[in-house]
Amino acid sequence: MSDKILKDMDDFTVPFMCRSCKARHGGICSVLSPGQLSDLRKHIVKTEQKRNSVLNVMHDEQGTYSNILSGVVKLSKLMSDGRQQIVGLQFAPDFLGRPFSSETDILAEAATTVHICSFPKNVIEDLIRRNPAVERCLHEQHMKELDEAREWMLTLGRKTALEKVASFVLLIVSHTDPKIAGNKEKIEIGLPLKRAEIADYLGLTIETVSRQITNLRKRGIISVNERRSIVVNDKKRLSAIADQCE
Amino acid sequence: MSDKILKDMDDFTVPFMCRSCKARHGGICSVLSPGQLSDLRKHIVKTEQKRNSVLNVMHDEQGTYSNILSGVVKLSKLMSDGRQQIVGLQFAPDFLGRPFSSETDILAEAATTVHICSFPKNVIEDLIRRNPAVERCLHEQHMKELDEAREWMLTLGRKTALEKVASFVLLIVSHTDPKIAGNKEKIEIGLPLKRAEIADYLGLTIETVSRQITNLRKRGIISVNERRSIVVNDKKRLSAIADQCE
């Protein structure tokens, strides 16, 4: 896969700004020809979204679709009395939006600073009509999201508070760049969510999340540097707690 | 939509067995030309699956994909210690299987007697290659499943036992044929799952499910005929309990 980057680097028909872009790996841009990429390039707007900004994506009628270039986006659902559930986290190079489909009642917010690359809806929709591989790519992303949602249903429905927190830490580990994390037993990670958000992801309260993090710390399985940065000391034991699975 | 059935009924190029088939509405067969349908027809095998039979779908390498024609299929995930979570229910005309994608660790079982119409994998995959509308159709089904999974994450993570049971009953109501159910306040429904399965769908125990059903009954919101057949007396109140949503 870094093949493509290497190839792009020497290919002057690939727009400069796309050559080392994460969306060119696994994102929809990975299935485009250099020509299609050049066409698309004319319409893109790159922006930085601050933490907590709502990514209109899921709402406005004529707006844009986007690729996530960096940062973490949280998807959440709300009940009328204020109860909230985070139903998914998205990372680069995920695509935001649903071409041809009506939007759902899900709120998409930047959980961290997020960089996105946005395109007018009709441009993407035309592209999909002309290149079925784009639809295949989006379809695959959605199947992955479906698998993740169902995995999380198991976590929400059947795991204990400790197992939930362990599962969350492992989820973040799995999205930490392996070039940084390696296959080491000891891995330092930054938590993209604050305690209240972790609670909303795990179906717990802030207090319970805090207690279970303390619990993992006292067992020596993790260490807490700053509150948003932890070190996994023993990934095996963490996995054993999280995945009584399969 | 019953337009299509009416049209099919007079169209002698549409295979007889397909003319009033549920898969011809919203299922993948709805996007096929009569010619494609005739081609496909040569390869199909219709079978009846008994309750609890595992629909190989999610496992075997060279097997088949299928349309659900009737009945309810449950998708579940298992932990090594036996804890279980049902992560989805599927109804006609849902498609079972994931063309081109590796299968997941999800178990698909007949929750009731299920009738399916199966095709060799390569036949479907060829069809998809020739007709992009089929992929679009599957993609839409998967997005619907994703929405349902996320809706259920809210139920699992944030609702009380009573709200969960109310949500489940409403889910079944929503899949009850409106020709039978109508828009009446009073609706009789058959529960496709036994208590233990409802519990595994809601992340509860059998006992809690039973108690909350009793609770709803004592409030007069539902009546229980036989254990697997209940009458919703007051859909509005039931919805009020279930959906503090949105």
Add this chain to the structure above:
DNA sequence: CGACGCCTTGATCAACTTCAAATTTTGTGG
């Protein structure tokens, strides 16, 4: 410095689970 946001910790409480047993339903063979 003081206020605020965020996190942690402790004490109490409620919801749901677990354990136990009674009751009803279903399936099977005579």
Add this chain to the structure above:
DNA sequence: CCACAAAATTTGAAGTTGATCAAGGCGTCG
């Protein structure tokens, strides 16, 4: 069709987990 065994459901009592309520610590920013 009945008798009986097995399975499913309901109900009750006690126990646990995680929620709620309350207070305090830590770090940041004006």
